[in-house]
Amino acid sequence: MNLRFKLLQAIFIGFVATTLTVSSANSWAQNATSTKKSSTAKKSQNTKAKKVRATTTRAKAEAAEEKRPSFAAAMGLRGNHDDLNLKSSVALIVDRQTHEVLFEKNSHAALPIASITKLMTSLVVLDAQLPFDEPIVIHQDDVNAYPGRTRSRVTEGARMTREQALILALMSSENRAAHALGRNYPGGIPAFVDAMNAKARLLGMTQSKFADPTGLSSDNVSSPEDLTKLVEAAYQHKSLREFSTKPDYNIMIGKREQKFINTNRLVRASDMDIGLQKTGYISAAGRCLVMQAKVVGRDVVMVFLDSVGKQSRFADAVRVRQWLEANPTPQPLRRL
Numbered sequence: 001m002n003l004r005f006k007l008l009q010a011i012f013i014g015f016v017a018t019t020l021t022v023s024s025a026n027s028w029a030q031n032a033t034s035t036k037k038s039s040t041a042k043k044s045q046n047t048k049a050k051k052v053r054a055t056t057t058r059a060k061a062e063a064a065e066e067k068r069p070s071f072a073a074a075m076g077l078r079g080n081h082d083d084l085n086l087k088s089s090v091a092l093i094v095d096r097q098t099h100e101v102l103f104e105k106n107s108h109a110a111l112p113i114a115s116i117t118k119l120m121t122s123l124v125v126l127d128a129q130l131p132f133d134e135p136i137v138i139h140q141d142d143v144n145a146y147p148g149r150t151r152s153r154v155t156e157g158a159r160m161t162r163e164q165a166l167i168l169a170l171m172s173s174e175n176r177a178a179h180a181l182g183r184n185y186p187g188g189i190p191a192f193v194d195a196m197n198a199k200a201r202l203l204g205m206t207q208s209k210f211a212d213p214t215g216l217s218s219d220n221v222s223s224p225e226d227l228t229k230l231v232e233a234a235y236q237h238k239s240l241r242e243f244s245t246k247p248d249y250n251i252m253i254g255k256r257e258q259k260f261i262n263t264n265r266l267v268r269a270s271d272m273d274i275g276l277q278k279t280g281y282i283s284a285a286g287r288c289l290v291m292q293a294k295v296v297g298r299d300v301v302m303v304f305l306d307s308v309g310k311q312s313r314f315a316d317a318v319r320v321r322q323w324l325e326a327n328p329t330p331q332p333l334r335r336l
Contacts, residue, residue, distance in 0.1 A: 068283050070111075070112075070285060070286040071111050071218070071284050071285070072090060072106075072109065072111055072305065073089070073286075077109060077306065078306060078308065080105070082105045084316075084319050084320065086105060086304070086307075086316045087309060087312035087315065088105070088304040088305060088306060088316050089106060089109075089305060089306035089307070089308075090107065090224055090303070090304070090305035091103065091104065091106075091107070091224070091303065091304050091305075091316065092104050092105075092224035092225065092227075092301075092302075092303040093300055093301070093302055093303075094228050094300065094336060095298060095332070096232070096235075096299040096301050097299050098332075098335070100332035100333075100335050100336075101334045101335070102324075102332060102333070103320065103323075103333070104224070107225065108223070109223065109224075109305075110208075110222060110223040110226075111221060111222075111223075111285060111305050111306065112218040112219075112220060112221055112282065112285035113215065113220055113221065113222045113227065113288060114216075114220070114280030114284075114288050115173045115175075115215040115216075115278065115280035116215065116222070116227065116230075116279075116288055116290055117210060117212070117213070117220040118170060118215060118280075119231070119234045119244075119290070120199060120210055121169065121182065121196070122166055122169065122234065122243075123230075123233060123234060123237075123240075124185070124195045124196050124199055125162070125166060125181050126237055126239070126240070127195070128185060128195075130162060130185075131162065132161060132166075133161050133162070133163065134161065134162050134184075135159055135160070136165050136181070136184050138157060138158040138180055139156070139180065139183065140156055141179070142176040142177075142180045142183060143155075145175070145179045145214065145216070146217075152174060152175065153258050153260075154176045154177055154253060155254065158254060160251060162181065164177075164251055165177040165178075165181050166243055167243045167246065168249065168251070168260060170243045170244040170278065171244055171248075171260070171263070172249065172260040172263060173263045173278075173279060173280070174260070175214040175215075178213045179213055179214050181213060182213035192213055193210060193211060196213070197209065197210050200226075203229045203230065203233055204226075204229060205222065205226035207221075207222060207225070207226050208222040208223070209221050209222075215280055215282070216282060218284035224303040224305065227290050227303045228303060228336065230290075231276060231290050231292055231303075234276055235292050240276060241276045244277050244278060245267050245274055245277060246262060247261070247262050247267055247270075248260060248261045248262065248268075263279040264277050264279050264289070264291070264314070265311070265314050266291075266314050266318075271318065272295070272317065272318075273293055273294040274292070274293045275291075275292040277289070277291035277292070278290055279313070285305065286305065286306030286307055287304075287306070287307040287308070287309070287310065287312065288304065288305050289302070289303075289304045289307070289314070290303050291317070295324045295325065296325055296328050300320075302317055304317065
């Protein structure tokens with residue numbers, strides 16, 4: 001009897017132990033699953049949080065950009081309506097032969113002109129009659145003239161001739177090439193800037209002031225009427241006409257051949273008969289464009305300052321061309 005009781009007792013204890021083990025295992029599995037789900041949920045929440053932060057950062061960047069309006073926008077010139085629906089705040093269209101103003105919009109304003117400055121840079125270089133084949137080396141001063149303001153494939157130590165530097169400055173608006181041209185002028189940058197302002201006075205550019213050879217300084221200021229004088233002076237030089245209207249240009253930078261393209265898409269597309277041109281952009285100036293072109297046989301100079309959008313200055317030039325094609329003999333507004 002005692003033996004049977006002890007046997008039943010052992011069986012009962014074994015059964016209870018097994019039941020408790022299975023229950024414990026199930027409980028552990030449920031806890032593990034719950035923990036995994038909780039971890040996954042937290043990761044999902046973190047992912048969502050990251051998306052929110054990215055959006056916030058982008059919004060802040062856009063807001064910061066909006067806090068830096070162009071001079072024209074600050075003066076209340078942006079958004080003014082005109083008959084041609086131009087996107088540029090300032091515009092002036094002049095018959096190059098008769099000096100008659102065919103169209104104007106806020107043409108009294110003197111504003112930063114960005115890289116249009118490089119047309120004056122090229123005139124000063126030509127006036128100095130410095131050898132075109134003289135080698136120029138890009139120096140650290142050219143790279144660091146405006147740190148963080150511009151990127152370039154023209155690296156420190158790059159070698160080129162003065163002619164090649166002029167080509168890059170005019171057709172591709174290379175700031176380091178333009179700065180190197182000024183630095184290699186007799187007397188360096190200070191003497192070069194003095195020569196730029198002296199040339200402006202000689203041309204009768206009474207509303208203009210120049211501060212550096214690149215146009216990156218907002219202190220490079222001019223008016224539309226003054227810019228027509230600058231375009232006319234530059235147009236007299238065959239080399240500047242050719243350099244500014246090259247669609248692209250290949251040059252060795254270090255051990256690699258680099259291809260630079262014209263900053264004016266109208267030149268690259270051959271959409272218009274353009275004899276000389278220059279683009280420009282800094283935030284203070286907005287998008288700018290000056291050029292000489294022939295439209296239905298008429299020789300015109302076009303000036304567009306503070307255009308809103310990367311392509312709108314070129315679209316404005318096309319609008320003017322279409323207007324002249326539809327209206328070949330517009331009534332002149334005045335004569336310069």
